[in-house]
Structure formats: structure tokens, C-alpha cells
Amino acid sequence: MVFLTAVNLIRSRGPDEWWRKRKIFKLAAYFYGRRRNCYSLAIRSVHRALVYATKSRQERKSDLAELWKQRITAGAAQHGIEYWQFMDGLHKNNIEINKKNLADLAAWEPASFESLAKISKDFVEKNRNK
Amino acid sequence: MSSRQRVQQWATFARQWHIFDCKWQNPYESAIAIVKHLKGLHKPIYHPMNDCGDHVICINTKEIALPGNEWTKRAYFHHTGYPGGASWTLAWELHSKDPVMIMKKAIYRxxxxxxxxxxxxxxxxxxxxxxxxxxxxxxxxxxxxxxxVVPQRIDHIEKDVIDNYPKIMDYPTDYLPKTLK
Incomplete structure (x- = not known):
């Protein structure tokens, strides 16, 4: 008796087994121990690694924003001004430089950063009693 | 890399030495300022994996000031690891045993x-x-x-400064000032 329906296809999964596992082993190539070579262990670790990769894509953005904020705070403190005052002064003077570039300026272009800090400090002084 | 850039690199990553006078300071608030310098958070090159922290020397830790009743109420916990090895030491006790320890623990925490x-x-x-x-x-x-600000104590002011300080009245000779308890 020959079944010609799709029922037969249930157990035949995808491409050839060797190639299917090879895709997973390539992703597991840098793992430690048996997780690199045993398929049943490798597949678990690869799934977990892909979840981490997906989450980290979002977390990287906030981590970097936090680092830039820390660096700008340090740069602004060198000129005696706080982070929020510095950023507010730039914003009110229509200077639209993002945090990444401000952090770069603080480290690599201290003279430019000092000029920006001076603009913010003048703005704070001018609006002190308003 | 030119020699000027090389020296600039050394100067940027050189460890600086800071000094902090703990006299009459709250150790838990001071720790925030000290940790900032220990970690290098005050530098625009900061990164958690960048070894850019500085050295800090804290002097006069014997003369720290705890707020409120913390000298008698704050307890420091220690456990030897053996059963019944727990001990709680009050802040004043710890300070009398080792005048450095409260400041150290505040920063460590x-x-x-x-x-x-x-x-x-x-x-x-x-x-x-x-x-x-x-x-x-x-x-x-x-x-x-x-x-x-470290306040000036009245018993540390010289006598002739106190005597010559302007005053609006003299106490009567039979007046007894209220003693401090």
C-alpha cells in the first residue's frame, strides 16, 4: 500500500541531516568543550547565543548612550558645569551635536569642547535669576 | 606616531595622585567623590574596561563625622564562617579599634x-x-x-580675638550661663 499524501513528509525534515547540522556547528565553532562538537548540546547553546545576540542589539544602544553621558559629564565637570546645564545650554543656543560626537570632542578636541562649555556657562549665567 | 603624540599618550594615561582631607566629613558622602576619582569617572576617556583610575590618599580619617546618632546605632557585620561566628560591631567601637576602617568600608561598598x-x-x-x-x-x-566646610571650634580661637570681638552687652556679674549637657 502506498500513501501519496503529505503524511509521509512529516518525518523527513528539511535538507540532508549532515548539512542541517553543519549550519549549527558553524555557529557553535567558538564554544568551549563538548558544546562545540555534540549536536544535542550545540543546538541548545546556539539557540541561547542567538537570543543573547538579539537582546544585546538593543542593549548596546543604551550602554553606549550611558557611556557617552558619563564622558560628557566628565568633560563638562572639568569646566565647572553640570551635565544637564551643559546640554540645556547647547540646546537653547540651537547647537545640535549628538552625544556621541560631544563625547568624542571631550576626549579628542578639548579646545572645541571648552568653547561649547563656555557657551553653556554664559547661558547659565545670563538666565541665573530668571 | 610622533614623539609629541607619544608623550601626549603617556600624559593622558598617567595615573594622577589626589589627596582628600576627611576631617569633619561624612564618610558615606565623601565615598561618592573619592570613588569617582578611583575609577577615573572624572576623565572623558573613561570606559569600564579602560584602566584609567587614579590614586587617592585620604588623610585624617580619625576625625570623620557621622550624621545623627550613627556612632551608636550603625552596626558593622562580620562572620568568621564558623557556627555562632557572627558579630556586630557598633561604629564607635570599630572606630576606636581601627580609625581607618569606617572610611575604608564606606568606599569599598x-x-x-x-x-x-x-x-x-x-x-x-x-x-x-x-x-x-x-x-x-x-x-x-x-x-x-x-x-x-570644616567649622572653627570656639576653643581653638585665640583669646585676644574673642576678647576684642564686638559685643552689644556685658552679662551681669550674678548671671549663671546654662551649662551644656
Whole structure:
């Protein structure tokens, strides 16, 4: 008796087994121990690694924003001004430089950063009693 | 890399030495300022994996000031690891045993729990008074500003300054001032 329906296809999964596992082993190539070579262990670790990769894509953005904020705070403190005052002064003077570039300026272009800090400090002084 | 850039690199990553006078300072608030310098958070090149922290020398830890009734109420916990090995030491007791320990613990706690904490603590130098070894004090190039103004005690003011201070009245000869309790 020959079944010609799709029922037969249930157990035949995808491409050839060797190639299917090879895709997973390539992703597991840098793992430690048996997780690199045993398929049943490798597949678990690869799934977990892909979840981490997906989450980290979002977390990287906030981590970097936090680092830039820390660096700008340090740069602004060198000129005696706080982070929020510095950023507010730039914003009110229509200077639209993002945090990444401000952090770069603080480290690599201290003279430019000092000029920006001076603009913010003048703005704070001018609006002190308003 | 030109020689000028090379020297600039050295100067950027050189460890600085800061000094902090703990006299009449709250250790838990001071720890925030000290940790900032120990970790290098005050530099625009900061990165958690960048080893850019500085050295800090804390002097006069014997003369710290705890707020409120913390000298008698704050307890420091220690456990030897053996059954019944727990002990609670009050702040005044700990301070009388080791005048450096309260400041050290405040900073250690503020550093946060990570693997770098013990290495960062090696860059902290605590002294109960202002006797700092010469090989340490000669490195110092900057001072961390105190968070609180150290008040002047009336028994430390010279007598002729008090006598010549302008006053609006003299106390009557039979007046007895209220004694402090």
C-alpha cells in the first residue's frame, strides 16, 4: 500500500541531516568543550547565543548612550558645569551635536569642547535669576 | 606616531595622585567623590574596561563625622564562617579599634560588587592622621574638594580675638550661663 499524501513528509525534515547540522556547528565553532562538537548540546547553546545576540542589539544602544553621558559629564565637570546645564545650554543656543560626537570632542578636541562649555556657562549665567 | 603624540599618550594615561582631607566629613558622602576619582569617572576617556583610575590618599580619617546618632546605632557585620561566628560591631567601637576602617568600608561598598573592586582598592591609601609617608605625598598633584566646610571650634580661637570681638552687652556679674549637657 502506498500513501501519496503529505503524511509521509512529516518525518523527513528539511535538507540532508549532515548539512542541517553543519549550519549549527558553524555557529557553535567558538564554544568551549563538548558544546562545540555534540549536536544535542550545540543546538541548545546556539539557540541561547542567538537570543543573547538579539537582546544585546538593543542593549548596546543604551550602554553606549550611558557611556557617552558619563564622558560628557566628565568633560563638562572639568569646566565647572553640570551635565544637564551643559546640554540645556547647547540646546537653547540651537547647537545640535549628538552625544556621541560631544563625547568624542571631550576626549579628542578639548579646545572645541571648552568653547561649547563656555557657551553653556554664559547661558547659565545670563538666565541665573530668571 | 610622533614623539609629541607619544608623550601626549603617556600624559593622558598617567595615573594622577589626589589627596582628600576627611576631617569633619561624612564618610558615606565623601565615598561618592573619592570613588569617582578611583575609577577615573572624572576623565572623558573613561570606559569600564579602560584602566584609567587614579590614586587617592585620604588623610585624617580619625576625625570623620557621622550624621545623627550613627556612632551608636550603625552596626558593622562580620562572620568568621564558623557556627555562632557572627558579630556586630557598633561604629564607635570599630572606630576606636581601627580609625581607618569606617572610611575604608564606606568606599569599598560604594565601589559596587565586581571583580575590579579589590584592585581599585589598592589605589586607595588611608591614613588616620596627616602623617603620610614622603614617597606617597610627593606624588600628589591635586586635591579633592571637601564636601562640607570644616567649622572653627570656639576653643581653638585665640583669646585676644574673642576678647576684642564686638559685643552689644556685658552679662551681669550674678548671671549663671546654662551649662551644656
Amino acid at each position: 560604594r565601589l559596587g560588587n565586581n571583580l575590579q573592586r579589590r584592585y581599585t582598592m589598592q589605589r586607595l591609601h588611608l591614613f588616620p592622621d596627616d602623617n603620610v609617608p614622603k614617597e606617597l605625598i610627593e606624588n600628589v598633584t591635586s586635591q579633592i574638594r571637601q564636601l562640607r
